[in-house]
Amino acid sequence: MKISEKLKQVNTSISFEFFPPKNEEGEKQLFNTIKDLEKLNPTFVSVTYGAGGSTRDRTRNIVKKIHEETSLTVMAHLTCIGHTKKELIEILSDYKNIGIQNILALRGDIPLGQEESEIYKKDGCRFANELVKLIRTEFxxxxxxxxxxxxxGHPESPNLERDILYFKKKVEAGADFAITQMFxxxxxxYEYLNLCEKEGINIPIIPGIMPITNFKQIRKFALMCGATIPEDLVKKLEKVEDKPEEVEKIGIEFATKQCEDLLKHGVKGLHFYTLNKSKATIEIYNNIKHLVK
Known part of the structure; x- marks a missing residue:
């Protein structure tokens, strides 16, 4: 079923993101996680796509397995850089043939050490709005x-206002909904939603939630994507940086309060970046489920 239709049927969407594991053991862990999270009856789940198409086959195989072996609605991430339009159409046609109806259309991160000529194909899509347009035109x-x-704001964007204009191009090209980078x-x-409203952007914008269970890892992610971690939270976590259980406890408490505030402000849903683990996400969900309508 299409996520755009499901979002109209629920007051508050709950969804989870996974990444394609590198080996058989990782896949086993992932599907144990999926089994745990499936019990929460999420609106949808998604599977990421590596930089420059580096996980193309693994993403496809995990998406297919979730679609065929679980009750979950699954969305495949697809990045356009590094691919020709012909390759993108082939990937999308394959997804259509196996019954996948949901795509997260992304430009994608530029792989380290690669030249622009390798990344931006002559007959390709340079930006996400071009990929959205291609999907709408062909399918x-x-x-x-x-x-x-x-x-x-995107790390490469000069300012937030410019970034929102780029976002508007994706909406005008045919995007149905959006999921935010972690914050x-x-x-x-809230300020982002206000600016989007002023620009006439009215698709559902679902906040992305990253539970902090490994401070060093999340700090690295935040630095890469330009997400600000509040100073008081940083100080708390630095004190227990080498105590994983304490870090996880603080991370779960913080994410719970963050989600409670978002739900009280009437957000359309919550999208959890699970890192292929279920424990923290389930705890947070149990803490907030009384607010999920």
Whole structure:
């Protein structure tokens, strides 16, 4: 079923993101996680796509397995850089043939050490809005299309206002909904929604939640994508940096409060970046489920 249709049927969407594991053991862990999270009856789940198409086959295989072996609605991430339009159409045609109706259309991160000529194909899509347009042109309304949104602005964008204009191009090209990059201060998200409203952007924008269970890892992620971690939270985590259980406890408490505030402000849903683990996400969900309508 299309995510755009499911979002109209629920007051609050709950969804989870996974990444394709590198080996058989990782796949086993992932499907144990999926089994745990399936019990929460999420609106949808998604599977990421590596930089420059580096996980193309693994992404496809995990998406297919979730679609065929679980009750979950699954969305495949697809990045356009590094691919020709012909390759993108082949990938999308394959997804259509196996019954996948949901795509998260992304430009994608530029792989380290690669030249622009390797990344931006002559007959390719340079930006996500071009990928959205390609999908709509070639497949009409078969796919429900999600895109990324950046409450603190894309790291490559000169300012937030310019970034929102790029976001608007994706919406005008045919995007149905958006999922945000992770953020830890809700004020950025609320201000982003206000700016989007002023630009006439009215698709559902779902906040992306990253539970902090490994401080060093999340700090690295935040640095890469330009997400601000509140100073008081950083100080708390630095004190227990080498105590994993304490870090996880603080991370779960913080994410719970963040989600509670978002839900009280009437967000359309919550999208959890699970890192292929279920424990923290389940705890947070159990803490907030009384607010999920």
């Amino acid at each position: 009409k309304d078969w796919f429900s299309i999600g895109v990324a949104a950046y409450p603190e 830890f201060d809700n004020r950025y998200f």
